[in-house]
Amino acid sequence: MLSKQPFQRRILIAFVLMTVMVSGLFSLSIVGVVHFIEEHLVSQEMSRELGETLNEDIRQGRPPRLDSSTRFFSSNNPDYAIPPEYEGLREGFNEVVSGNEAFYVYVQKINGETYMLVQEQQEFEARENTLFNVVLAGFLLTVIAAWGLGLMMARKVMAPVSRLAQQVRHRDQLHPLAPPLAPDYPDDEIGQLAAAFDSTLGQVRQSLERERLFTSDVSHELRTPLMVIATSCELIAEAPLGPREKEQVARIARASEEMRELVQTFLQLARDKSNEAVFVGDRTLTAVAHEQASRWGVLMKEKGLDFRLLEEGQDDGRYNATFLGTVMANLLRNALHYTENGSVRLILEAGAFRIEDSGAGIPAEQHERIFQPFVRGSQARGEGLGLGLSLVKRICAKQGWSVSLQSEPGHTRFRVSLNNGA
Structure with a gap:
């Protein structure tokens, strides 16, 4: 459909169609006027020639x-008898087609007698064809000229729109110090559009x-407070405690460490990526994987x-340890929560890693939604808010990584590709 065509092409098509209509009507008018004038002149010439002949x-x-292309007929002269195909023609100018030939016939009636001149159209047809x-x-x-001119005009008209679109798409426009767009454009529709973009x-x-x-x-x-909790756990762990108390203290310390890493992740996500020092890779995939595995x-x-x-x-690449550890930890936590029995595998590849489990699986219709915030699977366990996979997706987008999911009952696989990572 025309409405789905690029705007520049729509301008070009509209311009060419308008030109076709106008030039077509003009051409038809020329042909019609010339044909009318030619018939009028032929009629006058044949009338004059018939009068001179009589x-x-x-x-x-x-x-x-x-001349050889003109013949004379008369109703009162047997030598010039009117052929049957010309009988009954109205007085004045007529055009008669006989087989593959066409003739101009001029009829004049004088005192009840009919006189006519018949002239072949070959000469006139040659002029008409020309x-x-x-x-x-x-x-x-x-x-053709309209197409070229329309293309040039469409490009000229769309140039500021394309420029504005490129400026809006540029990620620097979200920078707090990004200059406004409107001053670069005149006070017309494009300028109003730029002002609307500035506001948005x-x-x-x-x-x-x-x-x-x-x-x-x-x-x-x-x-x-997290530092206080961690320090307190260390001090309590040095005191004489029973096995159950030690387990609880270790659990608190572990949760505190996870919270500390999560806080560090949020701090880095909140920073602008233009600060490249924050995102420089400092750990290998193997090192991070062994930490998470332990x-x-x-x-x-x-x-x-x-x-x-x-x-x-x-894999000898180096990655941001905070982000990579958070992604891996969230996927391992999911595998732990949703696998009641069987196995969990953390598999390292060159530039990627996979986490596979033998849990309940994720229905195919939830594969896209499962990465959205506050969305939990149909087999959700515990009191989670559904933010883990959303955080994984956000970190991957921040680092240029990609995460994919394949799942069926009894087998789920998350794969994170780090090929585009820092």
């Missing part, structure tokens, strides 16, 4: 002096800045799961 030849007893060819050539040249982008910047400040402030304020392997063993760390490929 006055100077027939009435003087001489045969008509006509006229038609000239008009057709002019029409085609006009359409300003609101987006304010919203992002509020979110960044909130995340940064909250994360920063949580550091002190932490989650104990919990999975306590639940009776068969957990293994497998290396299928060598």
